[in-house]
Amino acid sequence: MNAILFTAIWGVLMMLTGAFVKSKTAPGYMALVGISLAFAFNAMELNSGRPVFHIDAHDMLRTGSYNLTFIAIALVSTLIYFLLNGKELQKVGEHVAEYYALIFFVLCGVSLIATFNTLLILFIGIEIMSIPLYILTGSDKRNLKSIEAALKYFLMGSFSTGILLMGIAFIFGGNPNASFFLNNIQIGTGTMPVMIAVGLVFMLVALAFKVSAAPFHFWTPDVYDGAPTVFTSFMSTIVKVAGFFAFIRLFENAFGAIHGQWQNLIVFITFATLFIGNITAVFQQSVKRMLAYSSIAQAGFMMLALFALNDKAKEGIVLYAAAYSLATIGIFAVLIKMEDYTIDGFNGLAKKQPYMAFTATIFLLSLTGIPLTAGFQSKFFMLLAAVENGHHTWLVIAAVLLAAVSAYYYFKVIQAMYFKDGPAQVNNESDITPGYRFMLVLVAVLIIILGIYPEFLIGWMYY
Amino acid sequence: MLGSYITFPELLIWLPLLAGILCFFTGSEKAARSLAIAGSLVVLGVSIATLFYTDTEKHNLYNNVNYYWLKYIGNSFNIGLDGTGRILTFLTALSFPMILIGTAKASVKNAPSYFGLMLLAQAGLMGVFVAKDALLFYFFWELALIPVYFLSSKWGGERRIPVTFKFFVYTFAGSLLMLIGILYVYQHTGPRVFEDGTRVAHSFALSHFYNADLTAGEQNWLFWLFFVAFAIKMPIFPFHTWQPDTYDQSPTPVTMILSGVMVKMGLFGVMRWLIPIFPEATARFDNLVMILCIISIIYASCIAMVQDNLKKLVAYSSIAHIGLMCAALFAKNDISVQGMIIQMFNHGVNIIGLWLVVEMVERQTGIKQISKLGGIGSKAPALTFMLVVIALANIALGPLMNTFPGEFMMFSGLYQFNVWYAVAASTGIILAAIYTLNMIRKAFFGETNEATEKIKDISWNERLVLGFIVLVIFITGVYPQVLINLTKEAVAVFVGK
Numbered sequence: 001m002n003a004i005l006f007t008a009i010w011g012v013l014m015m016l017t018g019a020f021v022k023s024k025t026a027p028g029y030m031a032l033v034g035i036s037l038a039f040a041f042n043a044m045e046l047n048s049g050r051p052v053f054h055i056d057a058h059d060m061l062r063t064g065s066y067n068l069t070f071i072a073i074a075l076v077s078t079l080i081y082f083l084l085n086g087k088e089l090q091k092v093g094e095h096v097a098e099y100y101a102l103i104f105f106v107l108c109g110v111s112l113i114a115t116f117n118t119l120l121i122l123f124i125g126i127e128i129m130s131i132p133l134y135i136l137t138g139s140d141k142r143n144l145k146s147i148e149a150a151l152k153y154f155l156m157g158s159f160s161t162g163i164l165l166m167g168i169a170f171i172f173g174g175n176p177n178a179s180f181f182l183n184n185i186q187i188g189t190g191t192m193p194v195m196i197a198v199g200l201v202f203m204l205v206a207l208a209f210k211v212s213a214a215p216f217h218f219w220t221p222d223v224y225d226g227a228p229t230v231f232t233s234f235m236s237t238i239v240k241v242a243g244f245f246a247f248i249r250l251f252e253n254a255f256g257a258i259h260g261q262w263q264n265l266i267v268f269i270t271f272a273t274l275f276i277g278n279i280t281a282v283f284q285q286s287v288k289r290m291l292a293y294s295s296i297a298q299a300g301f302m303m304l305a306l307f308a309l310n311d312k313a314k315e316g317i318v319l320y321a322a323a324y325s326l327a328t329i330g331i332f333a334v335l336i337k338m339e340d341y342t343i344d345g346f347n348g349l350a351k352k353q354p355y356m357a358f359t360a361t362i363f364l365l366s367l368t369g370i371p372l373t374a375g376f377q378s379k380f381f382m383l384l385a386a387v388e389n390g391h392h393t394w395l396v397i398a399a400v401l402l403a404a405v406s407a408y409y410y411f412k413v414i415q416a417m418y419f420k421d422g423p424a425q426v427n428n429e430s431d432i433t434p435g436y437r438f439m440l441v442l443v444a445v446l447i448i449i450l451g452i453y454p455e456f457l458i459g460w461m462y463y
Numbered sequence: 464m465l466g467s468y469i470t471f472p473e474l475l476i477w478l479p480l481l482a483g484i485l486c487f488f489t490g491s492e493k494a495a496r497s498l499a500i501a502g503s504l505v506v507l508g509v510s511i512a513t514l515f516y517t518d519t520e521k522h523n524l525y526n527n528v529n530y531y532w533l534k535y536i537g538n539s540f541n542i543g544l545d546g547t548g549r550i551l552t553f554l555t556a557l558s559f560p561m562i563l564i565g566t567a568k569a570s571v572k573n574a575p576s577y578f579g580l581m582l583l584a585q586a587g588l589m590g591v592f593v594a595k596d597a598l599l600f601y602f603f604w605e606l607a608l609i610p611v612y613f614l615s616s617k618w619g620g621e622r623r624i625p626v627t628f629k630f631f632v633y634t635f636a637g638s639l640l641m642l643i644g645i646l647y648v649y650q651h652t653g654p655r656v657f658e659d660g661t662r663v664a665h666s667f668a669l670s671h672f673y674n675a676d677l678t679a680g681e682q683n684w685l686f687w688l689f690f691v692a693f694a695i696k697m698p699i700f701p702f703h704t705w706q707p708d709t710y711d712q713s714p715t716p717v718t719m720i721l722s723g724v725m726v727k728m729g730l731f732g733v734m735r736w737l738i739p740i741f742p743e744a745t746a747r748f749d750n751l752v753m754i755l756c757i758i759s760i761i762y763a764s765c766i767a768m769v770q771d772n773l774k775k776l777v778a779y780s781s782i783a784h785i786g787l788m789c790a791a792l793f794a795k796n797d798i799s800v801q802g803m804i805i806q807m808f809n810h811g812v813n814i815i816g817l818w819l820v821v822e823m824v825e826r827q828t829g830i831k832q833i834s835k836l837g838g839i840g841s842k843a844p845a846l847t848f849m850l851v852v853i854a855l856a857n858i859a860l861g862p863l864m865n866t867f868p869g870e871f872m873m874f875s876g877l878y879q880f881n882v883w884y885a886v887a888a889s890t891g892i893i894l895a896a897i898y899t900l901n902m903i904r905k906a907f908f909g910e911t912n913e914a915t916e917k918i919k920d921i922s923w924n925e926r927l928v929l930g931f932i933v934l935v936i937f938i939t940g941v942y943p944q945v946l947i948n949l950t951k952e953a954v955a956v957f958v959g960k
Contacts, residue, residue, distance in 0.1 A: 370609060371602040380642075384536070387646040396643055397688075404636035411628060419616045419624050455535065 001051040001063050002041040003071050003111040010034035011104030018097030027097035028086045034104065035082060039075040042068060046463060059181070062117040065463040070114050070245050070318055072460070074238050077325040078107060081234060084333040084439050087431055088230045092139055099139065099231075102132035106239060113246035117253075118180040119168045122246060126164065126210065129242065130157050133235055137227040149226025156209070156219045164206035170199030171254075182253040189257050200255060200262060204269075207250070211243040213303055214272035217296050221280075224292035232288065233332030236295040241321035244302045248317055252309055259309055266307045267392055270399075274300030278402040281409045288341050290409055291331065294367065297406055298324055301382055304399060307392075308385035315458050316381030322457060323366060323374035323450060330363040330443045337432065339425035343412050347422025353432065357417040359440040364410040366447050369403055374450035379403065381454075470528040471513045472542040472593040475552055476586050478506050479559075483582030492574035496567065499578035503559040503585070510556030513549055517949065533598065537655045537663035541595040546953025547804060550946065551592045551731055554811045555724050559585050562719045565819045565928035569826055571714075577618060584610040584720060591728050597645045597667040600736065601638065607728065608634055611720065615713040623712045630709040633702070637692035644688035648740060651675045672740050679743045686744035689737045690752070696729035697785045699752075700759040710778035711831075715822035718774070722781045722818065723811040730788055730807055734957060738795065749793045753880075756793070757887045759786030764894035768901070773824070773831045776902055777817050780857065783891050784810050790888060791873035799876020801954045805946040806869030809856075809939060813866065816853040816932040820846065823925060824906070828914045833902055838911030843920040847907045849929040854903055856936045858895045865939040 014034070017027055045051045046068040082089075090096050109129025116122045134157060138150025168180070174195025177184045187196050205216060212220040224232045255262065277297030284290035302320055305313035334356050338345055350357035366375030386396045417424070426432060450457065482502025489495040516522040527543035544552065559581070571577045587607030594600035608631065615627040645667075652675045655666030665671075677685065695702040710718045738745045763782035770776040788806055791799040823846065824839065825831050840847040852864075859870040870892070877885040921929065939946060 365609075371605045383643065384646050384649075387643065388650055390650075393643075393647070396646075397640065400639035400643055401636060404632055404639055407632055407635050408628075411631070415616065415624050415628070418613070455533065458535070 001055065001057070001061060001115065002045050002053055003038050003075065004061075004108055004115070005053060005055070006038045006041055007034075007104045007108040007111060010038065011101045011108065014097050014101035014104060018095060018101065021097070024090050024096055027100050028082070028089065031082055031100040031104070032079070035075060035079045038107070039072065039079065042072050042075060046072060046460065060118045060121050061112075061115045063115050066314070066318070066461045067114045067245075067249075069457070069460045069463075070321060071111050073318065073322045073325065073457075074107065074110050074114070074242060077238050077322070077329060078103065078234075080326070080439070080443060081238070081329050084329065084436065084443075085230045085233065085336065088336050092228045092230060093141065099136065102136055103234065105132045106234075110238065110242040113242055114249075116246070116249070117182055119171065119182070119250075120180050122250060123161075123165060123168060125246070127161060129239060130161065130210075133157075133231075133239065136231040136234075137223060139231065140228045143226075143228075145226040146228060149223045152219055152226075153223045160206045160209035160216075163202050163209075167199045167202030167204075167206060170195050170202060174199055182250070185254050187255070187258060192258055192261060201265070203250070204262070204265060207243065207247045208269055211240055211247060211299050211302070212296055213269050213299050214276040214296065215269075217273065217276065217299075220296055221289055221292045224295065225286070225289050229288060229332060229336045232292070233329055233336070236291070236332075237325040237328045240295065240299065241302070241317075241325060244299070244305070244317060245321065248306055248309070248314070251306060252314075256309065263307065263391065266303065267395055270300055270303040270307055271395060273297070273303055274399055274402045278405045282405065284409065285343060286341050287335055287338075287343055287346070287413060290343070291328070291335070294406065294409065295328070297402070298367070301379060301399065301403070304382040304386045304396075307395065308382075308389040310385055310388055312381055312388055313385035315461060316378060316385050318461060319374070319381055319450070319454055319457060320378035323378040323447065326443055326447050326450075327363040327366040327373075327375060330440060330447075331360055331367070333436075333440065334360045334363070337426045337428075339427050343416050344422065345424060346413055346416040347420040347424055349417040349424035352424055353426060355437045355440060356426075356432070359444040360417065361414050362444040362447060364414055366451070368407050368410045372448060372451045374447045374454070377451055377454040470542075471509065471516070471525055472544050472552075472589075473528055474509045475506065475513075475556070475589045475593065476542070478502065478509065479582045479589065480586035482506075483579045483586060486579035486582060487575050489575045492570065495575040495578040496563070499582055500560060500563045500567070502582055503556070503563055506585070507556045507560050510553045513544055514553065514949065517546075517549065519545075519952070527595075531657070531659075534657060534661060535663065537649075537652075537666040537668075538596055538598045539657070539668070540599060541668065542590070542593040542599070543595050544593060546950040547731065547734060547957075548592045550804060550808055550949055551724075551727055552589055554727065554808050555585060555588045555592065558719065558723045558811060558815055561815055561819075561928050561931070562716050562723075564924050565815075566716050566822060567924045568922060569822070571618065573617070577614065580610040580614050581716070581720075584614070588720075588724055588728070592731060595669045597649065597669065597672055597736070599667075601642055601645060604638055604641075604728065604732075605635075607725065608638075611717060611725070614717045615709065618714040618717070620712040620714075622708075626705075626708045626712040630705040633695050633705045634692075637695035637702075640688045641692035644685050644692075647681070647685055647688075648672055648675045648677065651677050651681075669735070672736075675740065677741070679747075682741040682744035683747065686737070686741045686748060689741070690733070693729040693732040693737060694755075696732070697726050697789060698729070698782060699755050699786060699789055700762055700782075701755075703759065703763070703782050706782060707775045707778040710781075711772060711774045715774075715818055715825070719815045719818045722778070723815040726781065726785055727807050727811060730785070730792060730803070733789065733792055734800075738792070739957070745793070745795075749795070750881075752793050753790045753884055756786040756790035757884060759783065760790075760888055760891040761894070764891050764898065767898045768894060770898070771832050771834050773821050773833055773836075773902070773906065776833070776898065777814070777821060780895060780898065781810075781814060783895065784857075787870075787873060787888055787891060790884065791876055794876045794880035794884075795958060796876050796879055797954060797958050798872045799880070800957055801947060801950065802869045802872025802874075802876060804950045804954065805939070805943055806866065806873060808946060809865040809869055809936075812932055812935050813853055813857050816849070816929060817857060819925065819929060819932075820850045820853070823921065824918070827918050830914055833906050835912070836906040836915055837909045838907075839915050839918055840907045841911060842915060842918045845926065846921045846929075849921070849933055850907065851903060852933050852936060853929075854899050856940070858899050859892060863937060863940045865936045865943070867940060868943040
């Protein structure tokens with residue numbers, strides 16, 4: 001609960017800084033302070049079970065150690081993201097402080113949709129999260145691709161928000177309690193009434209759009225490719241997993257009782273997402289675009305949590321959030337330093353930049369799901385949850401076969417870095433500071449620790 | 464100290480891991496190589512020691528250890544040595560010094576990473592053979608693959624990148640299917656109670672897997688999820704297509720690991736993680752699997768006969784041998800399984816010897832086509848002598864050689880199971896004699912040519928390793944009882960299930 005307040009306030013502060021402070025580096029430091037404080041408040045709340053500043057939200061927000069753990073992951077990921085990309089954020093444009101401010105607002109939205117208990121807060125949270133993203137996507141004002149991506153994202157995004165709102169209206173009208181509260185939506189366990197069914201499908205479509213699940217994924221490659229790379233890194237990680245968290249929270253709490261009635265829809269979406277994401281990623285030449293498709297493929301794996309909807313799935317999605325965010329932020333932090341974004345541009349990187357190549361290998365192995373990395377544990381939990389669910393075992397088998405396909409495109413980058421000779425160039429040698437290398441190694445170490453000992457994260461969920 | 468602080472299986476995993484990690488930090492090729500050889504010799508020493516502490520009752524503390532790891536889903540870090548595991552860890556421990564000393568004269572680029580990865584692969588292999596928890600087994604199964612992937616892709620031949628990648632994707636897909644199988648069986652295991660009283664709904668422990676509550680229908684498809692993973696690793700027809708290319712393109716030391724030790728992972732997997740877990744499905748499908756194995760034997764032998772590439776010839780002959788071992792395993796009687804276990808060890812030793820010879824020929828002449836070689840015998844008599852002994856052992860031609868008792872037992876076991884399978888499989892021996900002797904005749908006898916004229920005979924390190932292999936061939940050929948004694952109990956337990 002404190003994370004919501006604090007990120008919102010700090011976002012406003014950051015905006016004011018932009019107006020009064022001319023320095024380009026100061027906002028970065030201030031953002032680091034802000035995110036650390038937000039994390040500290042959140043940790044205190046997680047530790048004691050009571051927020052430091054208590055505000056009566058009339059039960060519209062519900063916090064527990066489970067969603068506080070998720071918020072903590074989002075905040076830590078953002079902290080790591082700031083540390084890795086501080087220099088790059090300055091390069092995007094003039095208004096550095098505003099980018100930071102917008103990211104804080106996104107985090108406010110993330111915290112809202114992690115704790116919502118009514119459909120209204122869900123809607124507000126999603127809007128607070130999305131609108132700054134439209135701006136960030138278009139922040140490279142001189143680049144036509146960036147502007148095009150922003151416009152596309154905005155149009156499609158507002159359309160899906162409209163659908164979400166309509167879904168909410170149907171649910172509100174369709175349940176006898178006429179309530180927005182999740183636990184008050186009475187729909188029984190029988191066949192759902194038409195109004196509810198329509199509302200459910202609308203909400204499903206809208207949220208599938210937000211997490212870029214097929215067949216609502218078409219905006220993703222263009223937007224991720226067009227947006228400045230530093231913001232792609234943020235969008236495709238923290239924002240996406242937050243979307244999933246909300247997705248699961250909503251469907252478990254509001255429609256969990258009739259899981260059997262909408263499970264088949266999820267099966268279809270999951271399979272389509274996995275299939276389209278993995279198969280299309282194989283054909284990409286640009287690493288950035290490949291990562292955009294891989295993020296769709298990873299979304300397919302996260303959809304398995306929604307398919308299974310049991311305890312393991314809930315633990316797994318948090319683990320997945322951490323593993324996927326860390327690895328993707330890491331690989332983007334490497335990508336952004338490269339002169340050439342194509343796969344061939346990575347040829348021979350291991351000789352020139354051994355640290356970058358080595359850590360990038362760990363990130364890619366984690367995304368593939370090789371044991372000893374966090375990626376394996378998270379995929380493992382998803383599969384465990386899906387098998388425990390007991391239905392549609394073929395979907396699980398399809399998921400792992402497509403995971404084997406994913407090895408193809410992730411390993412292409414490893415092959416380029418280690419086994420091919422070439423003139424891999426980093427943009428600017430002086431950007432590869434010891435601090436940056438240290439951060440990369442730290443992220444890699446975190447990934448391996450999570451891969452060996454995921455219990456500590458899962459322990460926090462039940463603290 | 465041993466038993467109370469540290470146990471054999473731990474030493475077998477941690478020592479190569481530690482030595483491997485240290486290798487990455489060495490500065491020169493010489494330092495890395497010496498460290499790797501020293502490390503692998505220490506591991507060998509430990510492994511020899513394990514052969515003397517075999518009593519399940521008395522030496523239980525030396526051979527088994529259990530740590531909590533991922534406890535809340537019913538998993539633990541449970542490792543232990545038993546008959547089969549002991550002999551395979553011994554094979555692993557024995558092959559690495561042989562490989563490293565035997566190829567000590569060949570210089571490698573980026574030596575620290577090379578030797579580091581080699582030893583990491585050894586650690587992974589050891590883990591596979593000692594793991595007693597399904598999830599742990601899966602961990603090591605994958606981890607053994609990763610260093611080998613990097614070794615082959617970095618230090619291999621011209622087409623190494625696509626070829627090694629094919630190998631990787633094949634095995635990765637197979638093991639992911641196995642993972643689903645593991646998870647499904649896990650859902651049907653009983654609750655596990657840990658020593659500290661924690662109770663978990665399901666369990667990854669091997670013993671719980673053996674008692675999993677699976678219907679015949681479930682076993683039928685689960686059987687194939689596991690079998691495909693193991694069949695790819697062995698490999699058995701029709702999952703073998705990655706193998707000849709990979710053996711050809713990998714650097715020869717890595718090929719030795721692959722064919723000497725790694726294929727045994729597949730057989731070991733079938734023995735520990737497939738047949739005992741799905742007894743009903745095994746009874747239903749054993750004929751089908753055996754027919755696949757026999758197709759493997761005949762098909763691979765036929766291709767080997769017309770093969771001009773020396774490395775591919777050895778690769779195909781390896782497929783044929785593994786096919787026989789797999790068939791013997793599925794015959795599931797005392798004698799065939801016993802034969803198969805000692806054959807796993809002997810095949811490992813012999814094939815490493817064969818690869819050493821191939822490597823020497825290829826390093827000195829730069830060619831691997833048999834038709835372009837000839838007359839090596841007159842230039843390198845010692846090398847040729849060693850080769851002939853090892854090759855004859857590889858065909859299992861005649862008593863006194865180590866493979867003879869193994870093959871004999873496997874065939875008698877197969878004969879008990881089904882006469883016709885034994886007859887069909889035995890054509891493999893005849894064909895093996897044809898292609899092996901043909902290869903020796905063409906490459907090692909006859910006229911020398913430009914390529915083979917300058918060939919030098921083996922140097923001391925190769926002499927040492929090859930001589931040692933020849934010695935092992937004769938010792939285990941004359942007195943196979945050493946190996947049989949080590950594994951008798953394991954066989955009885957396995958057949959009893």
